[in-house]
Amino acid sequence: MHCASSFFSVAPDRISARDEARFFGLLKTANNTFKRTEPSRLTAIDAALIETLARYDSPIHAVLDLGISSGVTTLELLERLRATGHEVQMTGTDRSVRARLVPLPFGCQALVEPNGHVLQYEVMGRAVRPWARRLDRWTGMHLVRKLVEGQLRKPAIAQAVAGQGTEVALISPRLRENHAFQWLEDDITRRSAALIGRFDLVRAANLLNRHYFEPEVLRRAVGNAIAYMSGPGAWLLVVRTHGAADHRGTLFQMQENGMLAIMDRYGSGSEVEDLVMELSSG
Ligand SMILES: C[S@@+](CC[C@H](N)C(=O)[O-])C[C@H]1O[C@@H](n2cnc3c(N)ncnc32)[C@H](O)[C@@H]1O
Known part of the structure; x- marks a missing residue:
């Protein structure tokens, strides 16, 4: 094999x-x-996310997972969401697939x-x-x-x-064949018209990192992730894992005025939290 x-x-x-x-x-x-991608790498974050969604009684239908690599953690999130009653369709993107x-x-x-x-x-x-x-x-x-x-x-x-x-x-065959999943080759630093305003939950795990991108490119990438959210009530999760399980992330939700609010923090929070807040305020 x-x-x-x-x-x-x-x-x-x-x-x-x-x-x-x-x-x-x-x-x-x-x-x-x-x-x-390490299997079970994001299990703790998936669990925390699902608990928050339940707390806010927020059903999720369309998910965008950015930078999925082989899609192992994407499949885990998809299965977890479906098992907890979210009838999701998941789109996974990566620069190279x-x-x-x-x-x-x-x-x-x-x-x-x-x-x-x-x-x-x-x-x-x-x-x-x-x-x-x-x-x-x-x-x-x-x-x-x-x-x-x-x-x-x-x-x-x-x-x-x-x-x-x-x-x-180059994606997990179990994910590729899942009827609730589709993949797309897409570069997060370039705005993709087909993705704008479509997703109730956008996840960027181990992607929007300061060491990956130059400041201006990172700014564009974060702006694009926000633009792909479906509107008030939609969620954005940005997380980076240091070592095996030191997750540092932030969960945002879009408010009625289009601005993002911080709803949860994992570890010390996302390194791009300030940038997300700045960009979402216009
Ligand atoms: C460390 S992996 C993260 C995999 C998964 N999200 C996780 O956390 O387990 C980062 C992925 O981001 C992808 N990537 C890097 N730059 C990208 C870009 N500009 N647009 C889309 N994907 C990108 C890489 O190809 C790689 O597959």
Whole structure:
């Protein structure tokens, strides 16, 4: 199940959360980040959110989760909301979702991002990482990778850039197949007309961080997240997780005058709380 070809061809109900974590944990993107999202990472925040929604008797129908990565925490929130009576439809966005699974000489394959960055080679049914681990020197993997890269890198990039092979979405298959979910490739720093004013709950988890974006870009991104809220009564949750479970976030709700009010804080609150308040006041 480590190989892209089997991961994307097996029925989603035969793939466990553990299989997903293993598969996505091997994919290092062009930005040098892993596609993997820790399962249960946001459980405590999900629970606090749901309790607040219940307290304010606020049913949620449309949710936008921004920067979903492989969508593991998105699926968890979706299931949690549905289990507590919210008939939600969830839209999940990320700057990069698509990749291509391309056929290569000698029966090999590769999983490649549209920009030509190789995520994984597949040689004789085995996954070969294009990135190095310290251990590789001892296992001989560095030699295998050298050989594979020498033979397959160029055709893999050429095929992907030419749009050959099969397009796949780098999202949890269990989430992708969920009838209440749709994904969208979208950059939060660019205003997307199709998302404006549509969502009762917008969540930005581990995305709107000061270290990710330049101040002006972050300002635009926060402004866009607010613009995607459906109106008075809608919620915005911004949270960043430090370490394993040190959540620092803020839950906002839009008031009748269109301004946001702080309804809850997790840990010391979101690092962009002031910016959200400033932008929502016009
Ligand atoms: C650390 S992951 C967060 C995953 C998930 N929200 C969580 O908290 O478990 C950050 C994600 O944001 C995405 N991202 C980074 N910049 C983005 C942008 N400008 N627009 C949309 N997504 C972006 C990355 O591709 C990555 O998948």
